Amino acid sequence: MPELPEVETVKRGLEPVLAGRRLVRVEQRRPDLRFPLPERFAERLACRVVTALDRRAKYMLWHLDSGETLIVHLGMSGRFTITPHAAGSRSVAPRTPRQGRVPGPTSDGIPEGQALGQFMYVTGATAAHDHVVFHTEDGATVTYNDPRRFGFMLLVPGTELDTHPLMRGLGIEPLGNGLNAVYLAMRAHGRKADLKAFLLDQRIVAGLGNIYVSEALHRAGISPHRAAGCLAKSEGRPTGRCERLIPAIRDVLIAAIEAGGSSLRDYRHADGALGDFQHQFLVYDRDGEPCQRAGCGGMVRRTIQAGRSTFHCTSCQR
DNA sequence: AAAAGCCCCTGGACGC
DNA sequence: TGCGTCCAGGGGCTTT
Incomplete structure (x- = not known):
């Protein structure tokens, strides 16, 4: 959960x-x-x-x-x-x-x-x-x-x-003012680790997990397999990808909170009011399904990064 | 410093 | 129906 x-x-x-x-x-x-x-x-x-x-x-x-x-x-x-x-x-x-x-x-x-x-x-x-x-x-x-x-x-x-x-050691709150492209580029500059692992690191952005990292990267159109350094130019300034990623993270978290969070697996059979956001996943747990981005036509794939599942569209996430 | 791997624990889904 | 295998939202800790 x-x-x-x-x-x-x-x-x-x-x-x-x-x-x-x-x-x-x-x-x-x-x-x-x-x-x-x-x-x-x-x-x-x-x-x-x-x-x-x-x-x-x-x-x-x-x-x-x-x-x-x-x-x-x-x-x-x-x-x-x-x-x-x-x-x-x-x-x-x-x-x-x-x-x-x-x-x-x-x-x-x-x-x-x-x-x-x-x-x-x-x-x-x-x-x-x-x-x-x-x-x-x-x-x-x-x-x-x-x-x-x-x-x-x-x-x-x-x-x-x-x-x-x-x-x-916690990083910044993604819904606070501290999360901006300049900060993220500064932290990502020169990093060789996958973007997925970078965003899961609570010392960078505090609160993202396996689901919302996948969803945010899809919204931003960025491959989770890129090196984190792709967020920063050589002099450390934010790239276009970095600029897109900021609102993608914020928007997916806000939408999920409005839906009451996500409920899956352990909670699938639980009675009572459960979060609803799992129905809005665009890539998470959708291996083999067509990408839902308008006009994309690609397919969602599950891959393994740092021993954990990652989901992304191989077509529109570059 | 950064990155990779292992570990903690239980239960559900799935294949045979 | 039953058993074995795999997988799961996290993060601390150790090793390279």
């Missing part, structure tokens, strides 16, 4: 349930995810108010009134399930959810236009791989489920967030 648009969607979905709310209890069901959970994890979270939720790259940040920040990474298969409050109590979660379905952005309290993907509103029992359960003062529960356990949670003092090893 989780590249930048999916993490952003999860953050937006959790905000109305968590932001400004007190956690009354936290259940830790196992000692570790990818890494050991923090010492006294449940204790340090219990009775704390989540003052705000934030996102940096693919990390979700829960700021707490204790001054600590919970860093959450969803890994490959991490997801959150929201179980609303008991009927009648005060909450912004959907009032009468149908089993396994989200009523949709309605008057139930989810703001109009709010992305609802990646979530499942149920009143079910504990499921396999439910590793951490957060109970809020409103009676809602937020359950973290992660079959592969590539995700992790860390607690760090807010003052040390920016210098934390996971945060310190």
Whole structure:
């Protein structure tokens, strides 16, 4: 699931349930995810108010009134399930959810236009791989489920967030003002690695993953097999490709966020409201299909780069 | 510094 | 139906 648009969607979905709310209890069901959970994890979270939720790259940040920040990474298969409050109590979660379905952005309290993907509103029992359960003062529960356990949670003092090893080396946010052709050309200048690998490097642009790199390069009409250095001229100034790539990255991420992210594989059979953007993929997972660019007539091919699948049109991506 | 490879883990899809 | 194989959104770590 989780590249930048999916993490952003999860953050937006959790905000109305968590932001400004007190956690009354936290259940830790196992000692570790990818890494050991923090010492006294449940204790340090219990009775704390989540003052705000934030996102940096693919990390979700829960700021707490204790001054600590919970860093959450969803890994490959991490997801959150929201179980609303008991009927009648005060909450912004959907009032009468149908089993396994989200009523949709309605008057139930989810703001109009709010992305609802990646979530499942149920009143079910504990499921396999439910590793951490957060109970809020409103009676809602937020359950973290992660079959592969590539995700992790860390607690760090807010003052040390920016210098934390996971945060310190991160590149710029692709949706911020920092992503521009001059920056990207400067970082790409002289690089021999494939463009695909370059764009996956979180130290360059923070938040892109395997899907959206393929989609962005298709939109920009650039082959993922080119050397990253193709973004810069000999003196380090941006090339035309670089100029095209900037809006391509931004546009595909914005479109994906608007669709509530993408849902595939681990989530294919999940009930509930899921992201919708997978239907808008133009190349990802479309090996052998005709290129959808108007007038192209080429074919999408799957190749392997750095051990991972890349999809691109061999005709219009040069 | 940059690049390449390996590893963590579980489950679903597919072929025989 | 059952078993083996391959593959999956990530990223840290080690080796060249």
